[in-house]
Amino acid sequence: MKICVVGSGYVGLVSGTCFADLGNDVICVDIDQNRVDMLNSGKVPIFEPGLDHLFLKNKDEGRLRFSSDIAEGIRHGEAIFIGVGTPEGEDHRADLSAVRAVAKSIGEHINGYKVVVNKSTVPVGTGDMVRQIVQENMKEQHEFDVVSNPEFLREGSAVYDFKNPDRVIVGTDSERAKEVMERLYKSVTRTTQPLMFTDIKSAEIIKYASNSMLATRISFMNMLACLCEKEGADITQVSKGMGLDRRIGPKFLHAGIGYGGSCFPKDVQALTMTLEDKGCDAALMRAVTGVNKAQRDRVTPTVREALGGLQDKKVAVWGIAFKPKTDDIREAPAIDIIRAIEADGGKVNAYDPEAQTNAKRHLPNVDFFETPYDALAGVDALIICTEWDDFRNLDIHRMKSLMNQPVLYDGRNIYSKKEMKEAGFTYFSIGRGGQ
Numbered sequence: 001m002k003i004c005v006v007g008s009g010y011v012g013l014v015s016g017t018c019f020a021d022l023g024n025d026v027i028c029v030d031i032d033q034n035r036v037d038m039l040n041s042g043k044v045p046i047f048e049p050g051l052d053h054l055f056l057k058n059k060d061e062g063r064l065r066f067s068s069d070i071a072e073g074i075r076h077g078e079a080i081f082i083g084v085g086t087p088e089g090e091d092h093r094a095d096l097s098a099v100r101a102v103a104k105s106i107g108e109h110i111n112g113y114k115v116v117v118n119k120s121t122v123p124v125g126t127g128d129m130v131r132q133i134v135q136e137n138m139k140e141q142h143e144f145d146v147v148s149n150p151e152f153l154r155e156g157s158a159v160y161d162f163k164n165p166d167r168v169i170v171g172t173d174s175e176r177a178k179e180v181m182e183r184l185y186k187s188v189t190r191t192t193q194p195l196m197f198t199d200i201k202s203a204e205i206i207k208y209a210s211n212s213m214l215a216t217r218i219s220f221m222n223m224l225a226c227l228c229e230k231e232g233a234d235i236t237q238v239s240k241g242m243g244l245d246r247r248i249g250p251k252f253l254h255a256g257i258g259y260g261g262s263c264f265p266k267d268v269q270a271l272t273m274t275l276e277d278k279g280c281d282a283a284l285m286r287a288v289t290g291v292n293k294a295q296r297d298r299v300t301p302t303v304r305e306a307l308g309g310l311q312d313k314k315v316a317v318w319g320i321a322f323k324p325k326t327d328d329i330r331e332a333p334a335i336d337i338i339r340a341i342e343a344d345g346g347k348v349n350a351y352d353p354e355a356q357t358n359a360k361r362h363l364p365n366v367d368f369f370e371t372p373y374d375a376l377a378g379v380d381a382l383i384i385c386t387e388w389d390d391f392r393n394l395d396i397h398r399m400k401s402l403m404n405q406p407v408l409y410d411g412r413n414i415y416s417k418k419e420m421k422e423a424g425f426t427y428f429s430i431g432r433g434g435q
């Protein structure tokens, strides 16, 4: 099938590449000419395991092309996927300006029947808006359908997730569009990984509801982490004990310095605003955001107190990415923590296995190092912000010997508290009271 994917970021590029790998003829469009040039020259602008290989294979075999000419993409695609960003706007609502712009272009360049598939995360009712904008901007009259097909891939395992989804949600009110979507997805869905058809609005809500539920689990555990610290209990044991209950399950029950990234923070905020706009109570969502912010806000004061102030102190930060296996630093707790240290007069040495190129653009005063050990030379404290596997089995005695003061804030609970204390660290972690 001929497909156009508008927006060639984490979602658009991965979806476009995977659709091409299933034999489709794909044009990915992006407004960012640099990104398009890079992609056309064979370079993948993001780090995503497995993507490079698939990208080059499908590009070389002629099934995957890139363009900044949206008209070309729209004329090409029988299905046009909208995968542009929907960031948090100043009023905390989802900023839909890019979605609107794409819908307008679709209206202007439509040249036959199209299925307009919204893959971006958008508030309930956006499908109607897209339909109206396409209709209003049509120069030639053609039939089209609007479909909601929210994306659930996770950065760090995006290719795997796209090819092995727990489910594919398709919201549509058209039999014709349903057939197109069935054809597109039949090779990635199975009995256990169903293609679920819903109405458009339910599909839109499913995406926000899923992300907000996961964020709620994280904030719930962080709330309990406080109680564990006060009472000398261990949140990792509490989480394990809860997760063994099959009604609850073990995932997204980890206490830490909170969630970040380009999705959870903005999606919880957007759902909050939608609920309130529609006259529903959003207190639970507001609490989820509040707990999450408090988790990252308490890191710097703890380190400041341990060091007797941060003026002229040097602090190492390991992990800038908002989670392991990605180079994405959007809304990463590390960014706020580094800025707070710098605001208090401290200097930061940083290390991240994949996110350093992105981080350098946002953190001009930070010194970046090539290994985690290098970043520790002469520092007064170490803060671990991302649970990269690279950090789990390092030589803790060597770590200590490199540091000026052995103060360690383990924001992801990756080390044994007992072991770190025995090694002589002043060790802080999340929700692990007692010994």
Ligand SMILES: NC(=O)c1ccc[n+]([C@@H]2O[C@H](COP(=O)([O-])OP(=O)(O)OC[C@H]3O[C@@H](n4cnc5c(N)ncnc54)[C@H](O)[C@@H]3O)[C@@H](O)[C@H]2O)c1
Pocket: 006, 007, 008, 009, 010, 011, 012, 029, 030, 031, 032, 035, 083, 084, 085, 086, 098, 101, 102, 119, 120, 121, 122, 151, 152, 153, 154, 155, 262, 263
């Ligand atoms: N990143 C994730 O893990 C993830 C997962 C599921 C859903 N989503 C949702 O998918 C959407 C895209 O997210 P992303 O992380 O891929 O964003 P991204 O910022 O990585 O990519 C968006 C791309 O769209 C391009 N763009 C913006 N306006 C455009 C326009 N008018 N025409 C053409 N291109 C345009 C940008 O240049 C950029 O390359 C968002 O709604 C997001 O919430 C993201």
